[in-house]
Amino acid sequence: MNVLVCVKRVPTTGGRITLTPDEQDIDTRFSGWTVSPHEECAVEEAVRLVEVRGGSSTVLTLGPAAAEEQLRDALAVGVDEAVLLETDGSEWDPQETAAAIAGAVSSLEAERGPFDLLLFGNEAADTADHQVGIRVAHALGRPCAAGAKALELRDGTAVVRREAPGGGWEVLEAPMPAVVTVKEGINLPRYPSVPGRIRAKKKEIRRLAPERAGARLRKRRLVLPPEREQRAEVLGHGPEAAPKVVEVLRGLGLVP
Amino acid sequence: MAPRRPRRWWRSCAAWGSCPDAEVPGVILAYVDHREGAPDDASLEALTLGRGLAEPTGRPLEALVVGGAGRAAAQVLGAHGASVVHVVEGGGLDGPYAPEAWGAALAEAIRASGPALVLAPGTDRGHEVLAHAAAALDLPMAANCVRIEPGEPTVVLRQRWGGTLLEEAEVDAPSVLCTVALHAVPAEPAGAPVGPEVRPFSPAIPEEAFRTRVVGRVEPDRRGVSLAEAKVVVGGGRGVGGPEGFRVLEELAELLGGAVGCSRVVTSAGWRPHADQIGQTGTRIAPDLYIACGISGATQHMVGARGAKRLLVINKDPEAPIVSHADWVVVGDLHEVLPAVVAAVREALR
Numbered sequence: 153m154n155v156l157v158c159v160k161r162v163p164t165t166g167g168r169i170t171l172t173p174d175e176q177d178i179d180t181r182f183s184g185w186t187v188s189p190h191e192e193c194a195v196e197e198a199v200r201l202v203e204v205r206g207g208s209s210t211v212l213t214l215g216p217a218a219a220e221e222q223l224r225d226a227l228a229v230g231v232d233e234a235v236l237l238e239t240d241g242s243e244w245d246p247q248e249t250a251a252a253i254a255g256a257v258s259s260l261e262a263e264r265g266p267f268d269l270l271l272f273g274n275e276a277a278d279t280a281d282h283q284v285g286i287r288v289a290h291a292l293g294r295p296c297a298a299g300a301k302a303l304e305l306r307d308g309t310a311v312v313r314r315e316a317p318g319g320g321w322e323v324l325e326a327p328m329p330a331v332v333t334v335k336e337g338i339n340l341p342r343y344p345s346v347p348g349r350i351r352a353k354k355k356e357i358r359r360l361a362p363e364r365a366g367a368r369l370r371k372r373r374l375v376l377p378p379e380r381e382q383r384a385e386v387l388g389h390g391p392e393a394a395p396k397v398v399e400v401l402r403g404l405g406l407v408p
Numbered sequence: 409m410a411p412r413r414p415r416r417w418w419r420s421c422a423a424w425g426s427c428p429d430a431e432v433p434g435v436i437l438a439y440v441d442h443r444e445g446a447p448d449d450a451s452l453e454a455l456t457l458g459r460g461l462a463e464p465t466g467r468p469l470e471a472l473v474v475g476g477a478g479r480a481a482a483q484v485l486g487a488h489g490a491s492v493v494h495v496v497e498g499g500g501l502d503g504p505y506a507p508e509a510w511g512a513a514l515a516e517a518i519r520a521s522g523p524a525l526v527l528a529p530g531t532d533r534g535h536e537v538l539a540h541a542a543a544a545l546d547l548p549m550a551a552n553c554v555r556i557e558p559g560e561p562t563v564v565l566r567q568r569w570g571g572t573l574l575e576e577a578e579v580d581a582p583s584v585l586c587t588v589a590l591h592a593v594p595a596e597p598a599g600a601p602v603g604p605e606v607r608p609f610s611p612a613i614p615e616e617a618f619r620t621r622v623v624g625r626v627e628p629d630r631r632g633v634s635l636a637e638a639k640v641v642v643g644g645g646r647g648v649g650g651p652e653g654f655r656v657l658e659e660l661a662e663l664l665g666g667a668v669g670c671s672r673v674v675t676s677a678g679w680r681p682h683a684d685q686i687g688q689t690g691t692r693i694a695p696d697l698y699i700a701c702g703i704s705g706a707t708q709h710m711v712g713a714r715g716a717k718r719l720l721v722i723n724k725d726p727e728a729p730i731v732s733h734a735d736w737v738v739v740g741d742l743h744e745v746l747p748a749v750v751a752a753v754r755e756a757l758r
Binding site: 165166167168169178188189190245246247250274275277278279280281282283286287289290291295296297298299313314315316317318319320321322323324325326327330335336337340341368369370371372373374375376377379380382384385386387388389390391392393394395396397398400401402404406407408 | 441443448505507508531532533535536539540542543544546547548549550551552563565567568569570571572573574575576577578579580581587619620621622623624625626627628629634636640664672675676678682683685688689690696697704705706707708710718720721726728729730731732733734735736737738739740741744745747748749751752753755756757
């Protein structure tokens with residue numbers, strides 16, 4: 153069982169987002185970096201699949217040299233190998249990103265044999281393009297099952313359970329080798345152990361130079377949406393505020 | 409779908425009618441998702457946005473549904489301004505949802521008529537179908553657009569970070585593919601509804617495109633109040649302290665006929681199941697009242713809570729980011745405040 157999982161380095165956003173003066177990026181001077189929540193779960197899923205079935209897992213990202221940090225995070229929770237498609241840090245559009253990943257998958261597979269599964273997050277936390285996994289599947293001629301909240305492998309088929317439109321679940325099947333994009337909730341990602349962190353630090357990261365096709369979806373600038381002017385009414389401090397809360401509930405018709 | 413005139417799709421620079429030999433101003437084509445012929449709200453929102461672009465310029469607005477059952481949607485789509493409804497049917501397309509095949513069918517429709525703009529709803533399925541079509545045609549796709557300005561190039565305003573941030577971007581393509589962010593515009597019927605022409609379209613889709621398909625469906629559990637539909641939501645964050653701490657939130661939710669939700673910190677710690685998460689990667693709630701307890705208000709959470717009409721915050725920290733979104737605040741430890749609120753509500757209900 154060989155699994156590749158793709159992640160994207162994104163800033164950890166707290167309560168407020170501020171922009172750089174040129175409006176091209178989020179101001180990250182005071183924030184850290186992470187991967188999208190869906191991808192954290194994709195990494196966990198890759199590790200679990202290999203734990204149960206043997207084989208190996210590989211994590212791949214397209215991003216600046218600093219994205220090594222996100223690769224090491226994945227190595228720390230048990231991924232075996234890491235590949236960095238190193239860029240200058242500027243943003244690649246989803247088409248370019250998918251083309252570069254598909255190219256890298258092809259060359260990795262030529263060396264080491266095919267991946268049974270390529271895992272992605274359903275969409276990235278920042279750009280939410282909803283398409284990189286699907287485009288990679290097309291480029292490689294593989295099927296894609298998106299939005300997995302549960303994944304089972306049966307006789308060479310990936311069986312995915314996902315949210316159905318209008319509520320409930322739908323079950324989707326895709327013959328392997330396949331691309332599966334996952335959503336948070338598919339599993340509960342583990343925390344890295346200290347030995348895991350130490351092991352991850354020592355591992356070698358493979359660096360490849362991706363070729364850039366030229367963006368056709370081009371960012372001009374980022375804009376913060378106008379903030380709703382909201383001045384909260386302070387109902388009180390501590391348990392003494394309870395009667396005021398009941399008044400609010402009464403005003404909304406929730407209590408008689 | 410009959411080609412409007414015999415030309416190759418990529419030559420339809422007719423886009424936006426700006427090229428001199430354009431006979432037909434660029435069509436706006438909206439992919440509409442439906443269940444047994446009932447279009448979903450998000451698709452009608454996308455159609456409404458498309459109408460806003462079509463009406464002032466005289467561009468035709470057309471809709472496309474997959475599956476013969478979609479014919480039943482024609483009247484509603486006409487009422488929302490579609491002059492033509494393309495019904496994709498036959499060859500497996502009437503069967504269960506197969507993302508790649510549906511995307512291929514949409515791609516064939518785009519090839520056949522070279523629309524200037526293709527819209528899809530900003531739902532999981534809308535994104536999926538359009539992404540498959542975009543991949544098949546090797547065209548760019550802009551997801552979660554809230555505004556589209558046709559031109560050369562077309563400029564879109566689209567959501568990032570679940571709508572906490574917007575991006576102005578230009579799209580370089582003969583047919584511009586966009587999903588429309590949920591609730592970017594309200595779905596509204598047209599002032600002058602049209603009785604649409606229904607055109608069957610049966611593209612040849614390779615068998616291989618059906619290899620990924622829906623093989624089963626589990627209906628939603630209708631017992632209890634679902635988080636997404638609850639009129640009152642009581643949410644807890646890190647401040648709740650652990651799984652046991654949620655008992656008092658459950659008590660309050662039950663008294664008010666509501667549901668309990670939580671922040672991502674809580675599900676990541678395993679205190680509550682992921683299904684209870686309110687947020688960008690969880691459930692988007694839309695209650696009349698959201699009572700947020702011990703939640704700081706990270707953007708990840710606020711994206712999911714944005715649909716709440718009123719927000720009551722219980723938090724120790726009056727400077728927490730969530731307070732800037734609140735209607736009412738109780739400053740204090742939720743472990744002291746909530747039991748008092750529960751007691752007072754019980755008293756009021758007695």
